[in-house]
Amino acid sequence: AQDKEIRIGFINTFSGGASIYGKHQKDGVELALDHLGRKMAGLDVKMIYGDDQRKPDVGRQAADKMLKKDKVHVVAGITWSNILAAVQRRVIRAKKILISTNAGWSAMAGKNCSPYFFSTSWNNDQTPEAMGHLMNQLKLDNVFLISANYQAGKDMLTGFERFYKGGVAGRILYRLGQRDYQAEISQIRAVNPSALFGFVPGPMGIAFMKQYRAAGLHESIPFYSVFTIDYMTLGGHGKAAIGTYHTSYWNNSSDDPVNRKFIEDFKEKYGYHPSMFSAQAYDMPMLVDSGVRAVKGDLSDVKGMILEMEKADFKSTRGKFAYNTNHIPIQNFYRREVRADANGDPEIVTTGVVFENHKDSYYETCKMKW
Amino acid sequence: MAEPILRVEGLGKQFGGVVATDNLDFEVLPGEIHAVIGPNGAGKTTFVAQISGMIRPDAGRIFFDGRDVTQLTAPARSHAGLARSFQITSIFKGFSALQNVALAIQAHSGHSFRMWCPAGTDETLVAPAREILGRVGLGDRAEVTAASLAHGEQRQLEIAMALATRPKLLLLDEPTAGMGPEDSQQMTAFLGALKGDYSILLIEHDMDTVFALADRITVLVYGRAIATGTPEVIRANDEVRAAYLGEEKALA
Amino acid sequence: MLTRVKLICLFLSAAILLAVPPLAQATGEDFYVTLFARIMIFAIAAVSLDLILGFGGMISFGHAAYLGLGAYAVGIFSHYGITDGFLQFGVAILGSAAVALVIGAICLRTRGIYFIMITLALTQMLYFLGISLEEYGGDDGLNTDRSEFVTALDLYDDVTLYYFTFVILVVCVFIMHRLINSRFGMVIRGCRSNEDRMQAIGFPTFRYKLAAFVISGAMCGVSGALLANLTEFVTPEFMHWFRSGEIMIMVLVGGMGSLFGPAFGAAAYLLFEEWVPEIMELVVSGSGQNWQFIFGPLLVILVLFAKQGLWGLIPGGRSNDG
């Protein structure tokens, strides 16, 4: 019996402290569906949203429910590596398509890679790799590194140093969830490096930036960050972010009509500026749609869908890109900086390409097996 | 003269500036009721607390039943045969009167790491518990939860629990505290009946009870024993009168 | 003792638990097998916590530690390709017991709020330890395989795992039932009521409380091992203090100091978490994510008005029906 509708399960953090990630991504997805007329190859789209409460086993529970109860064709979403780690096995074993709209867990690019898995975001290392490269371009030497003391945090440094050629003035791994950084800041000042590279995501980042600025280091030691500053956190950063640099896969300033339409309609619909998370999530339904159309809505032909999706033949906010053999995007990475707009409020502007068609560095270790 | 069951040598205890026990020598002979009286704050309760192992003395040694128990913990002393009742009633409020006593018996029938057989129906605990409740006159209140016993009854339960530990020496801190004349008389009679089977260290402010029961009386003032002797001797002692009894009681 | 009404509730719920898998499969909703397995697993954790919490009056805010330890016992072994269930569960039990012994020995010197906080603190330590264990995935956690006992017992079949869990739950409850009514149980409850007096009548209370603490930890370790099997995944998250809080909630919601209450509490909590958001979605779409907005106040109300928990709400019988 052919399904008359396509069911997509979307797992993310919707309750509790980190629910902001879920919100931005869900809004992106919903907008995409609007743009698709809420149909894919004539099939109605049914979204099932599942809250993981940022707990792996709860995320796992949600996935189970989607597979068994809702009989979804696609499981998507997921912000955190550890939740992706918890969810992936079940979904892949059930031979359903799994799409990460954020989590860039390296294992999925390498040893755990699977034809059923796609990413509309990136691999954790890629963004810091770009930053490392950028710092080379800027001829920066003697850079200080700060990152969070957990897996993703360490991946970030690995990625950065894979490309960064200059000297390292020192490194700090701070505690996950840390709120006060004066100690680290004093240490950085003492070393007096030429620049600071940091992975300080979300609220930690906001706290760090405020304190960094309060200590007056932002002038003497410029801060080059990844995943710290984005339209999601910009409000919280406020002016403290002005004058900082970061790299991202998303050229938010690009005039690509798809991108423009996305940003405009998004602001229109939700009343706030989309973040890169929204952009990634926006691509997910588009990607699925390409697959569904290829198999003319015969959702039983999962393989057919996948083969089509591998072509990445859909309108992405990042413009044209290709999928690598491990289904991680091969994409450009941009240098972005925070400037004061006309009335002094911070805005993010893309000011150049760091990488063209950048591959992640795990795909060689990926052995696809159906 | 028989070897004393309890002997205390040079016991001393201070709380900050307060000298609660001051180089005290003391003994209880087997089968005797030795009463300790003295003004409020003389250190009687503290004294009992040290013998029963609830408070560590600063100085001195305590011999019980021939051995030095100064270093033993409260539970260990209880097993050695010391039992205490509290001046301020201390019972298991949530349990029934029966359970209260049964628990006390259990404490002295082997270790309690028996995790499988129900204790509530264990006759080796319940039967003696009932028997003891009967003896203190709470036979008909066995199933009542301790919290809802009247003050007087709770005092009786205190004693029952002390007895349940099959002690050689009973340390009774004001057993008749808060009891009406009738109940006091009952309690007095009851304690009288225990005489001989148990040695008793009795703290009491109710002189009728004391003079009725005590073989010997020690008067404590500021942690020091100012006099020890038979009731007659104590009655006659001027210092005691001045410090404690006051006139009318002594003459009575 | 139990009143008739309570007995009926008991048998009903047992019957329901037994009937879940066939019903689920008949209706093609076999997701409920996993859900109820999860419920029973946390029921075990809650029951184990109730021993020290409800009966012993030791408010441990760190019970999640043993959940995590049990889980990691399974996880680490299967990380090295060892999936023998007897070994895994054995280590889960002994490991949790051992850690409980150490933690207990430290914590039981303190009382009241101090006890609450130090149990919390030590569990947080384990949590951070878990995060820093790179070999075992650190904060990414660890994918695990399910345990293998005897070939007849294939835990990869969710239904088998379900009944396996069910049996263990029943065993745990029965053990608890014997325990709290035994002499040992009386001692534990006595300590809750008046520890000084316990010592005066001759109980060296420390060792009994410690024993209870260890037993409780070990039992919770089992539930941890089961959880690892169910989710095929272990993570430091299992040891987060919020998790300890949740287990406490289950106990209280069900009824502290009652034998069956905690199990019902676990069911109530997890079903709430599962269904209320959906119901809210039906009412106002998009509101499901705010279920805690309802749950929080509900919890307060429950604490305020249902002192005996749900089990106590069932008419008749004191809650202390151990």
Add this chain to the structure above:
Amino acid sequence: MLEVRGLETAYGQSQVLFGMAFDVGPGEVVTLMGRNGMGKTTTIRSVMGLIPTRAGSIRFEDRELRGSPSHRIGQQGLGLVPEGRQIFPNLTVRENLVATAANRSGSADPWTVDRVFALFPALAERANNMGNQLSGGEQQMLAIGRALTTNPKLLILDEATEGLAPLVRAEIWTCLASLKAEGQAILVIDKSVEALTRIGDRHYIVERGRVVWQGDSRALTADEDIQHLYLGV
């Protein structure tokens, strides 16, 4: 000034008071006697609003007190020395006396900390000890002192001499006598019939939650078998 009628109180299911009724007039010393568990303390707790009552009326200076929160009742000028002392263990002796001090009777020379210390020198020595460090008797003195420093219009003592040495007891009775002489109204519960008959004007004997006998000291001392029947003397 205090007028209790038809008071009924129960702890959960078990009713304890069945139509308790008694009066205390200005400057009068009234006593409640009775065996253990007859409901004396319960009566007091009901009057003080410490437990909910089922029925009856409690009028103090023609104001109905029943049902009003206990702090109101306290403010009206009822000063309680509760059974079992209940001093504040985590306050020093001095703080125990200062914390709730007031002059409710508006007397010219009110009870002060120093007057209490004068009355109980033992307390003065312990002025800076914590309440829980006091001996049973010292605690009892403190409880009385604490009630006095609120300068109540009606002083209520429940077993105030429990656990006191004969000397101190004697002191307290003399103290009560002198208070009486100053015109202080007092409601006393005690076990020592003999002392009560000495200072009390009128006596009520409580049996199973109701008054079974009342009269003045002469009548009581005269009536041997009443004493025997209800007080077991």
Add this chain to the structure above:
Amino acid sequence: MTWLLLLEQILNGVQFGVFLFLVSAGLTLVLGIMNVVNLAHGSLFMLGAYYAATVFGWTGSFLLAAVVMVPMALLSGIAIEVVALRTMYDRDHMDQVLATFGLILFFNESVRLVWGAESQPMPVPDFLAGSVEVLPGTPYPVFRVAVIAVGLLTAFALYLLITRTRVGMLIRAGASNRAMVGALGINIQLLYTLVFGLGAILAGLAGMMAGPLQSVEPGMGEDMLILAFVVIVIGGIGSIRGAMIASVVIGIVEVVGRSILPFAMTGFMGEDAAQTAGPAVSSMLIYVLMAAVLFFKPEGLFPAKTG
């Protein structure tokens, strides 16, 4: 690392400690003296930050924000006390823990509903921006100095209130025997409501001072909550002095430990190993400290003299 840096780190530790005290001051009052385990303290901390941030956002005046925050926090506190905690005082800690746990969930969600999940902007006010030179060559943010000032002031005021005033005595008396305080003619219920409100104000104050240096977002109180409890427990429940000293000790241990452990450990293990092990250990440090303290002094460093 140089001695000067070490000195600076110790200073940072002290500053963090004083901040910790500020966070736990309200809790000391409610937990230590009123004897209520109030997990919702973290939520009040969060509310304080949100109130201040909002007003600050509208008016641009930090002082005005403070002026508005105080009554708002007071009301929130009173509301909590009246609705949830009033009947909890004589209940055992378990009930209090769970009821207030429920409050945490409630307030986090409420804040999300009202302000949204995004973190709220709250910069350092201009008149407290910039830095002063405390040690040669090490400028120190003025705002952090301000935090120290506020913290010490609070400590002093609270100490006087509790130990020197009659209100203080009554609060402590009520903690041990509410019924009796009532019978002696004090409206303990009202008193407690107000005291709880005061606790809320202190929590709010801490939140307001945290805002400009942290992220004002739902759940921002939780991490702080645990720290606050650790402070109080180490210091000895009910002892203001203890809380102050414990805060500073914890502050120093946390900060200095964090900054020197990685170096220290490179000594006996490889650079890389130390780089990861160091932070891991230091993140457990305060818990180790707490466990150690309670092991040797089960009543905390300065047990309040309740015997």
